[in-house]
Amino acid sequence: MANILVVDDELGIRDLLFEILNDEGHNVELAENAAEARAARQRARPDLVLLDIWMPDTDGVTLLKEWSTAGLLSMPVIMMSGHATIDTAVDATRIGAFAFLEKPITLQKLLKAVEQGLARENARRAAASVVPTTANNLATVVTTMGENALVPAAPQGPAIETGPQAMQSFDLDRPLRDARDGFEKAYFEFHLAMENGSMTRVAEKTGLERTHLYRKLKQLGVDLSRGRRGTV
Structure with missing residues (x-):
């Protein structure tokens, strides 16, 4: 969006x-x-x-x-x-x-x-979100490109659970749209993992049409191959 x-x-x-x-x-x-x-x-x-x-x-x-x-x-x-x-x-x-x-x-x-x-x-x-890091102020976050990167951590930034053994942390100092994109990416990756990569079930779960869902995932840079086990 x-x-x-x-x-x-x-x-x-x-x-x-x-x-x-x-x-x-x-x-x-x-x-x-x-x-x-x-x-x-x-x-x-x-x-x-x-x-x-x-x-x-x-x-x-x-x-x-x-x-x-x-x-x-x-x-x-x-x-x-x-x-x-x-x-x-x-x-x-x-x-x-x-x-x-x-x-x-x-x-x-x-x-x-x-x-x-x-x-x-x-x-x-x-x-533009790729910034220099320092040894004393690092946090692992999921970037909009879908890979783990080290960026300055937000003060007391809350962690959001996205799975039994997965945790995403978000830099709250980022612009609202960037922070929103990061959250939406984690949200869709969570549902893809929970539904074993089934686009049909993810579309039903999130309330989006499949065409819109595909476009949204592509826009956010979500790797559709992750969590897929032969389902569509």
Whole structure:
């Protein structure tokens, strides 16, 4: 699950994108112009932005350049337009846009671009979470990449039981989204182990559709081969 900001001046497109992305399990915030997009970017710090190019007050390319200049382009931005030229798309990419989608946008292209953008963002955060360690302040935690690593321990960080002989500890000094991803990863790994890797039973246990569950596990970097004993 990711926080996605949709910026488009057309109500019908905003509503359609909201329904699609919400059905995929994402938290979606809507903005109809650059002013609302600036406020949403500051307030919600989205994991990904879908940004229309042609808007009445400030166009999407100008807003993209504004964020880039101010050092606020810390998330993938997918540009959208039904009238943009190739030069406009190239300019947006040079400024820092992750991808460009031409309207009308097909469902397949939309979901593929969003999935790729979030995958890049998760990889960037995982790389940023690797920090130097010290001999006197170490704790073993499960990182978003699925391997044990040594990172500074949070003061009095609570341990969460995930199995009879397994224990995960979480660094509470990390940003909320990173800490949440770590917990969700441990949560799904626990249920996979308890259900011997059966995706059907894990989907039933967690209340997720299989398609959404597969996408979620892939996003979190869960190793699906662990705990599997020939069941599906």
